[in-house]
Amino acid sequence: MSSPTHSKKETPINPFVRVREDHATELAEDYLELIEDLIEQSGEARAVDIAAAMGVRQVTVTKAIGRLKRDGLVTAAPYRSIFLTDQGKQIAKRARARHHTVLGFLVALGVDPEVAEIDAEGIEHHLSPPTFIAMQKFIEQQPAVA
Amino acid sequence: MSSPTHSKKETPINPFVRVREDHATELAEDYLELIEDLIEQSGEARAVDIAAAMGVRQVTVTKAIGRLKRDGLVTAAPYRSIFLTDQGKQIAKRARARHHTVLGFLVALGVDPEVAEIDAEGIEHHLSPPTFIAMQKFIEQQPAVA
DNA sequence: TCCAATTTGTAGCCTAGGCAAACTTTGATG
DNA sequence: CATCAAAGTTTGCCTAGGCTACAAATTGGA
Numbered sequence: 001m002s003s004p005t006h007s008k009k010e011t012p013i014n015p016f017v018r019v020r021e022d023h024a025t026e027l028a029e030d031y032l033e034l035i036e037d038l039i040e041q042s043g044e045a046r047a048v049d050i051a052a053a054m055g056v057r058q059v060t061v062t063k064a065i066g067r068l069k070r071d072g073l074v075t076a077a078p079y080r081s082i083f084l085t086d087q088g089k090q091i092a093k094r095a096r097a098r099h100h101t102v103l104g105f106l107v108a109l110g111v112d113p114e115v116a117e118i119d120a121e122g123i124e125h126h127l128s129p130p131t132f133i134a135m136q137k138f139i140e141q142q143p144a145v146a
Numbered sequence: 147m148s149s150p151t152h153s154k155k156e157t158p159i160n161p162f163v164r165v166r167e168d169h170a171t172e173l174a175e176d177y178l179e180l181i182e183d184l185i186e187q188s189g190e191a192r193a194v195d196i197a198a199a200m201g202v203r204q205v206t207v208t209k210a211i212g213r214l215k216r217d218g219l220v221t222a223a224p225y226r227s228i229f230l231t232d233q234g235k236q237i238a239k240r241a242r243a244r245h246h247t248v249l250g251f252l253v254a255l256g257v258d259p260e261v262a263e264i265d266a267e268g269i270e271h272h273l274s275p276p277t278f279i280a281m282q283k284f285i286e287q288q289p290a291v292a
Numbered sequence: 293t294c295c296a297a298t299t300t301g302t303a304g305c306c307t308a309g310g311c312a313a314a315c316t317t318t319g320a321t322g
Numbered sequence: 323c324a325t326c327a328a329a330g331t332t333t334g335c336c337t338a339g340g341c342t343a344c345a346a347a348t349t350g351g352a
Binding site: 111112125126 | 258
Binding site for chain 4: 059078
C-alpha cells in the first residue's frame, strides 16, 4: 500500500508537522474573523475591543495587527481602526463558515452550546476537508435534536 | 467601570484564552505520549527517534526535553535515553486514551483512518470533558461500521 | 584497542506571541 | 481652545519552539 503517487499537493505526512502548520495560521484566522464581526456589529474594529475579545493586552493586538498588515490581510493606519483586505475577508469568511459548521456539529452531537462554542474555537483549525465534510453530513442526517 | 471585577476564574474563560492554554500543554503531551510509545516499541526513547517522529531537528528535541525535565515530567541524563516520571506517565496515559477516543470517533463518523489519525492529533488537545463524553457515547451507539 | 560514524549537547540566531511601563494621539467637554 | 481621559503606540523584556553550525561523547567495527 505504498503511495500510488496521486499528484496532489503533499499534505504533511507527519501529524505533528500538520499541527505546527495549523498553529501558524490559526491566530490570524481568529483575528480576521473577529475583526469582521466587530465591523458588522459596531461599525468598526478597534484595538481595545479586539483585545477584550481575545483576552490579551492592547499591545499584543498592535503587534498581531502588524503581522496581519505585513501579510496583506488587513489595512490599518496609526490611531485608526482596522479594515480587512479582500484576501483577509476571504479568509475570515472561510473561518466563519468552518466555525459555524463545527459549532453546529458539536451541538448536533449533544454538546451544550456554551461548551461547544469554546471547543469549536480550539478544533476548527485542525480539520481536513474529509473530516469537515463528514461533520456536515452528520448535521444534515441529524433528526431534530430532542 | 462601576463593576468591581467580580473575579470569577473557573468557568467562562474566553475561548481564545482557553485555546492559548491548551497550546501551552499540547506539545508536552505529544512528547510524553511519543516517549512512552518508543519505550514500549523499542525499549528506549532516544532523541534521534523522537526527532524523526515529531518532524523536527534533534536540537529541538533536546530543548523540549529540557523543558519537560524542568517541569518534572521526564528524567534524562546526558547521552542517555529518556524516561517518564510518574507524573509524566500519568499525562501520557491520559493523552493516549484521549487520542484513541478521538481517533475512534472520527472513524465512526466515517472519516478515512489515515486522515482521522492526522486530524485527531490536532483536535485531541482542545476537547472539554462534555465533548469527550459525547464522542464516547457516539462510538458506543454506533452500529458496526461496514 | 582505536577510530570513525552516529548521537547528543552547546552556542547563537530567529519569529511568534505574550507582558508592563511610558509615551503619543485623539477626541470630548467645559 | 485648553485640558484630560481613553485609545493606541513604542520600547524593552520574556518564553516557547524552531533552525544551523559546531563540539563532544558514545558506540560499534576493524
